[in-house]
Amino acid sequence: MNSIKREKIIGLIGQNIQGSLSPQIHNYLASVMGLKYHYFLFDIEPFELKKAIEAIKIMDIKGVNVTIPYKSEAVKYLDEVDERVKKIGAVNTIVNENGKLVGYNTDVDGFDEMSYSKGITFKDKKVVLFGAGGAARAVLYYLKDQNVDQLYLINRTLNKAETVKKDFNKVIDNINIIEWTSEKKEQVVKDSDIIINATPLGMENEYQDISPVKSESINEEQVLIDLVYKPRVTKFLSFGQKKKAKIVSGIEMLVYQAVGSFELWTNQEVEYHVIDELIKNL
Ligand SMILES: NC(=O)c1ccc[n+]([C@@H]2O[C@H](COP(=O)([O-])OP(=O)(O)OC[C@H]3O[C@@H](n4cnc5c(N)ncnc54)[C@H](OP(=O)(O)O)[C@@H]3O)[C@@H](O)[C@H]2O)c1
Numbered sequence: 001m002n003s004i005k006r007e008k009i010i011g012l013i014g015q016n017i018q019g020s021l022s023p024q025i026h027n028y029l030a031s032v033m034g035l036k037y038h039y040f041l042f043d044i045e046p047f048e049l050k051k052a053i054e055a056i057k058i059m060d061i062k063g064v065n066v067t068i069p070y071k072s073e074a075v076k077y078l079d080e081v082d083e084r085v086k087k088i089g090a091v092n093t094i095v096n097e098n099g100k101l102v103g104y105n106t107d108v109d110g111f112d113e114m115s116y117s118k119g120i121t122f123k124d125k126k127v128v129l130f131g132a133g134g135a136a137r138a139v140l141y142y143l144k145d146q147n148v149d150q151l152y153l154i155n156r157t158l159n160k161a162e163t164v165k166k167d168f169n170k171v172i173d174n175i176n177i178i179e180w181t182s183e184k185k186e187q188v189v190k191d192s193d194i195i196i197n198a199t200p201l202g203m204e205n206e207y208q209d210i211s212p213v214k215s216e217s218i219n220e221e222q223v224l225i226d227l228v229y230k231p232r233v234t235k236f237l238s239f240g241q242k243k244k245a246k247i248v249s250g251i252e253m254l255v256y257q258a259v260g261s262f263e264l265w266t267n268q269e270v271e272y273h274v275i276d277e278l279i280k281n282l
Helices: 022-032 046-058 073-077 083-088 107-117 134-143 158-168 184-190 235-243 250-266 272-281
Strands: 009-014 038-043 063-066 093-097 100-104 126-130 150-155 175-179 194-197 223-226 246-248
Touching: 009 022, 009 046, 009 250, 022 038, 022 250, 022 272, 046 073, 046 093, 046 100, 063 250, 073 100, 083 100, 083 134, 093 250, 100 250, 107 134, 107 250, 126 134, 134 150, 134 158, 150 158, 150 184, 158 175, 175 184, 223 235, 235 246, 250 272
Parallel strands: 009 038, 009 063, 126 150, 126 194, 150 175, 194 223, 223 246
Antiparallel strands: 063 093, 093 100
16 A cells, blocks of 8 residues: 555544545545545544644644534634634634644635536625524625625524624625514515525435425525535425526535635645536536
8 A cells, every 4th residue: 555645644623524525525636636645534522623733733744624513613723814714713724834734714715616617696686695604604705795785694593693794794784684583584585586505404314304495485586505515405405496496506615615625735726627527426
């Protein structure tokens, strides 16, 4: 067996991540591009997070992705973070830059590239965003430059939505909070152009049969974007499919955010045809 150089070790820190598609994505990119990187899963308990991040430096490995539930907490154990991470408050990529751990957020790139590749534009659109966690914040970071007409933020926990609105107030002045249980909710969805799910609702197993919206609120003019990627067609997207609306699975964003991380670790650009092939084969 070829030996693996430790500076070519990359991976994922998270909890209950056995089903992650990231090893498949990154090991595919490494092999197609002839780079000898290897991606491993590091399933850790919350009390181990600080030590696990220190270990990146001690063992001199190249870096890791960070996923649920550590994206926010990981920020405080890094030497440096970029502007996006400061604004979003969540990191999904750590790079060991000659002994200095630097945090990035490529979920923003993932959403950006996915929107571009699908021809989705947000200018002058009414956009509904479900969720107020790290993923929703990454979406908002992207949307701040898109001149949306109105943005409706709907989250189960109201005060979390209020905090997000406050944090983004200076860069997005048209965020409207709608309460999760409000009677207005379905009407707002009905009147919107683009609906984004940035909650785990619809995810296989526990949430599989749940959608953040009702089927009656969806019409064929709308665009439905789900950040959930397993299954490819969630309950929410199935409503759009039935109404012949445009639907986009989270798999696109997943691949593009992975490409962003891979490029940070390797300093190599991934070509579009490789990305297309990857999305088709996952
Ligand atoms: N495709 C991709 O590349 C990609 C990238 C990032 C994330 N994601 C997906 O996006 C989803 C959110 O991730 P995250 O990082 O933002 O997680 P997070 O920071 O933990 O936030 C979770 C959000 O979902 C809401 N939520 C959780 N359980 C809910 C329930 N039972 N009913 C209603 N709302 C619920 C939470 O609301 P409360 O505030 O009320 O708790 C919160 O707003 C996950 O499914 C993740 O896999 C996909």
